Amino acid sequence: MPEAMLPTEVVLGAWVAAGLTLFIYSFLYKDNPLFKLGEHLYVGISVGYSVVLAWHTVFLRLLWEPLQKAVGEAPASPDSYVLLIPATLGVFMLTRFIPQISWLSRIAFAFVVGFGSGVAIPRTISSYILKQIEDTVNPLLTMGAGGLTMGFDLAAPQSGVNTIILLVGVVSVLFYFFFSVEHTGAGMVTARTGIYFLMIAFGAAFGYTVMSRMSLLIGRFRDLITFAGAAYGYATLVLLAVTVLSLVGWELATRRKTGGASPE
């Protein structure tokens, strides 16, 4: 039974997606003109897209439209012009293009850096110090129906044994990050324990992240397999052949030009 015809724009999108995916994957062979084409298109489109996005979501939506509305409703009120302050700071940033007044941009950058640090410091204290202390400090014993008990259940996050592991881990890792104390003697043992804890954590994170990357790869391959169907005009197969032939042709042409040497 013949497959249903897909709209032209869908088929065209599939060809572009499959082609660019294969061009970017050609990097696995080596740097080549097809990869460069994909890379430059990717960079150019992303910059163009972000400029349009900034124009609509920042300039128009956050500055121009609210300013127009406020001035239209209450032109005599100074509050209507408050958005001109961030707008002026934004213009100051652009003065970097005019060397004579480029010093004005430092005012805007000082504001951004100062504001950034001011926001980051209490947030850091909150997330990295207080929250860490709060989650690490737990009682070693719990009061149950049978009186005081120390939990040995590794699956229960707040059991006594997990509290001890957590405490030893946090304290030893913290000690590893002491910089004005040499790691010798007992200090070396503590720092080494801290490194073991760090490496276990990194190993777990590594496995977890690799698995999530595999799912991304599978998703990409699934798209390529879908686009290899008759409904999409065998886009993946045709473009794969074009990519391979182009690479062979480019390799031969370059070798001829360089007298038999590989392009690299």
Add this chain to the structure above:
Amino acid sequence: MIPAALLLLLFWGGTAVAAPPLLSPPEGFRVLDTPNDAGKSLSLVWKASPSDSKNRLVQVWAAESPQAAFNKVAEFPSNTRYVKPGDFPWWAQPAGKGDHYVKLSSSQAFPIENGKRYTVKLLMREGGREAWSDVAGGTAAPNYFNTAQINNLVFVLAFTGVLLGSIAAARRNPHVPLRRIAGLDAVEEAIGRSTEMGRPILYLTGAGDMSEVPTIAATVILGEVAKKVAHYDTTLKVPHRDPIVMAVCQEIVKEAYVEAGRPDAYKDESNFFITGDQFSYTAAVDGIMLREKPAANFFMGSYFAESLLLTETGASTGAIQIAGTDSDHQLPFFVTTCDYTLIGEELYAASAYLSREPVLVGTLRGQDFGKAFIMGVLVLGTALATVGVVADVDGVNYVLDLFKDFK
């Protein structure tokens, strides 16, 4: 007829005798502005009752003014919504321990405006019985100061004091010993290698903006690297994905060249913008690595999924690679593909280690005092929490609350 009338009388009388007792209305009901919030919210507080149960429902009825009609805005079992230990710090308790506490936020069904007085009453329902509370009123307002986070402020002030003291001490005695950090010892080697090979140095400041601490650390280290680069007259390339970080880095690199006595060698183009998009930036940097073959790659700051794509390509070109990040999920990739990796806080220590400036070294020593204090708090806090359970005393929470993160 008489027996029927007698039966009816008996039945009627029986019903009167078996009538359930009236429900007692909620006691101590009051409405207050929700403390420590951005406004547009009210908090309802009332005393817990021994007869609270899942069958007894509480309905919240609210009106925009005393004259306006009341609308039902919430309903829940009466044995829920208690103030639990850990909900509020002892110095900012809106209600007593064990009282009922309900936060009423502005919604489409019942919008709450700041500065407007609302009236609220509660209805208790169980079976066919009902009891209304007194009507109470409250006005929502935004709070400029979050009193629940006073401990955060105290920490900032205390650590600032310790840091200033350490800086002053480091100025008096600049020979503070710092332990060896292999990744930082290799910076000089990497720059020297690039100079010998006549290839550029590639320095990335990560994915963050200037409000992120790792980005700030990356820009500070860039200054130290740029000084050495200026000294050796090597080419430095810093591709960016944030225009503000780029502008800051331009200033930092320019100043580094001036400090190194080589303002003539500074090139504005050493910092350049590629794109703000994560993977197109990665593709472009990979292209730079393959075409210009830098001899040393620095990856400092915060990173996301692009980390392995960058460092794997860098490794394939044979460059010496030094990474430094506190992005814990990316650290394993840096550890496996880079020659040296600065783990977490080593990134922050790097600028002090490289420059040996008293201010930075003093800051590092002050941080060590802070860490020692935290280690002490962790050990003593665990002991105190255990004593609290063993002796069944709540008093330990007066100390433990000081080290909790309240929102």
